[in-house]
Amino acid sequence: MVLKKKQKRKIKEQQTTHLAEKGRKKVVRHNTAVNQEKHRPDWQPLTPDADGLVADRRIMPRDEHDRREANVAVVQQAFVADFDDGRWQDLADETPFLLGKVVEVSRGLCRAEVHGQVIVCDIRGTLIAEGSGFTNVVAVGDRVLVRPLSDERGLVEEVLPRRSGLARADSFYTHLKQIIAANVDQLLIVASWREPHIWFQLIDEYLIGAARNNLQATICVNKVDLAGSLAEVGTAVAPYIQLGHTLIYTSAVTGVGLAELRRYLWGKTTVLAGLSGVGKSSLLTAVEPTLDLRTQTISLKRQEGRHTTSQAIMLPFADKGYVVDTPGIRDMGLIGLDPDELITYYPDLVDVVGQCRFNNCTHAHEPGCAVKEAVAHGRIADWRHKNYVKLYQQLLEGS
Ligand SMILES: Nc1nc2c(ncn2[C@@H]2O[C@H](COP(=O)(O)OP(=O)(O)OP(=O)(O)O)[C@@H](O)[C@H]2O)c(=O)[nH]1
Numbered sequence: 135m136v137l138k139k140k141q142k143r144k145i146k147e148q149q150t151t152h153l154a155e156k157g158r159k160k161v162v163r164h165n166t167a168v169n170q171e172k173h174r175p176d177w178q179p180l181t182p183d184a185d186g187l188v189a190d191r192r193i194m195p196r197d198e199h200d201r202r203e204a205n206v207a208v209v210q211q212a213f214v215a216d217f218d219d220g221r222w223q224d225l226a227d228e229t230p231f232l233l234g235k236v237v238e239v240s241r242g243l244c245r246a247e248v249h250g251q252v253i254v255c256d257i258r259g260t261l262i263a264e265g266s267g268f269t270n271v272v273a274v275g276d277r278v279l280v281r282p283l284s285d286e287r288g289l290v291e292e293v294l295p296r297r298s299g300l301a302r303a304d305s306f307y308t309h310l311k312q313i314i315a316a317n318v319d320q321l322l323i324v325a326s327w328r329e330p331h332i333w334f335q336l337i338d339e340y341l342i343g344a345a346r347n348n349l350q351a352t353i354c355v356n357k358v359d360l361a362g363s364l365a366e367v368g369t370a371v372a373p374y375i376q377l378g379h380t381l382i383y384t385s386a387v388t389g390v391g392l393a394e395l396r397r398y399l400w401g402k403t404t405v406l407a408g409l410s411g412v413g414k415s416s417l418l419t420a421v422e423p424t425l426d427l428r429t430q431t432i433s434l435k436r437q438e439g440r441h442t443t444s445q446a447i448m449l450p451f452a453d454k455g456y457v458v459d460t461p462g463i464r465d466m467g468l469i470g471l472d473p474d475e476l477i478t479y480y481p482d483l484v485d486v487v488g489q490c491r492f493n494n495c496t497h498a499h500e501p502g503c504a505v506k507e508a509v510a511h512g513r514i515a516d517w518r519h520k521n522y523v524k525l526y527q528q529l530l531e532g533s
């Protein structure tokens with residue numbers, strides 16, 4: 135059959151629309167947070183391969199990056215677990231620059247400790263975070279190469295590879311991460327018993343964030359002076375203890391637990407995270423009066439408009455170790471997480487989910503749900519189950 139010109143055009147149009155739609159659908163599907171999360175490498179640290187080719191992606195000037203691209207094996211978005219002060223120093227020694235450690239970041243500027251002295255450094259404008267998997271170029275804790283400009287001023291020429299870090303997924307580009315503190319050893323999740331009231335859902339989210347960042351986390355419950363007794367606190371947090379987490383109970387007012395907290399911080403680089411007002415700065419000042427964080431915190435607050443919400447400050451701790459004080463971070467753990475992956479961060483629920491009547495049970499309202507049964511029999515804490523259901527719902531709505 136011979137088709138008329140008009141008919142042919144119509145068919146072609148239909149085909150084109152179909153193809154365009156197909157194409158568009160494909161792009162949309164590819165861009166969902168879930169798929170981006172699936173298709174990107176994990177956030178776990180990597181170790182060098184036999185040839186020493188590792189995630190040696192430094193943040194460097196654009197042309198320098200292009201020049202090296204051909205020769206360097208690039209693994210993006212990864213931390214290199216075995217970097218230490220010696221290796222960073224070796225890298226710096228190959229250059230005419232000095233090794234610096236970033237202790238505070240502001241827009242286009244940072245403060246870096248160089249040879250034990252903190253100096254203000256500009257950040258070279260051509261440094262790009264593109265391809266590193268992070269949205270920000272420099273973070274607190276970063277090791278950088280500094281070109282000295284004067285006794286008190288320098289220029290950051292390059293950001294050296296990171297050993298570890300606390301990062302949160304960017305809320306817009308969910309496949310990218312904003313790094314809050316780099317090269318830290320551990321995370322101290324600070325909550326308060328009252329004022330503000332202990333909030334288990336946020337602790338759960340922080341624990342998930344720590345696991346996704348491959349960081350060891352400890353939970354500190356502060357303001358225990360506001361509790362009837364320590365036993366009351368212990369009973370409330372028992373599910374965390376059963377899961378194998380370490381808890382420290384403190385009061386910056388009465389001094390309870392400060393010796394233990396000091397031991398925990400000593401010799402390590404620790405980042406503290408918790409809601410505003412739980413007492414992070416008070417605790418640090420109480421265990422190390424020379425830190426004088428009150429003034430630091432106030433001066434940062436005064437400049438609030440100029441800082442991002444992830445503004446953090448790193449301070450030396452008791453001549454052995456560092457602490458990173460942060461403002462309240464609300465959305466650390468979950469962005470970009472596949473809803474079906476959430477259960478893996480609830481080991482107490484994982485143990486029983488296989489026994490649910492329906493194998494696609496969401497453990498929210500289905501009959502014959504083994505999780506709900508375990509809650510009813512007191513084998514799983516009611517609030518752990520509630521947090522799981524709430525977070526699962528949040529993830530579904532977000533994806
Ligand atoms: N009762 C009691 N109050 C405390 C304790 N620790 C801190 N506070 C009080 O809680 C308030 C908040 O303390 P901060 O140390 O500023 O809290 P923060 O976590 O650093 O808050 P941001 O800097 O806003 O994130 C202050 O008024 C402290 O005096 C404690 O152990 N017991």
Ligand SMILES: [Mg+2]
Nearest residue numbers: 414415431459
């Ligand atoms: Mg504070």
Ligand SMILES: [Zn+2]
Nearest residue numbers: 490495497503
């Ligand atoms: Zn179930």
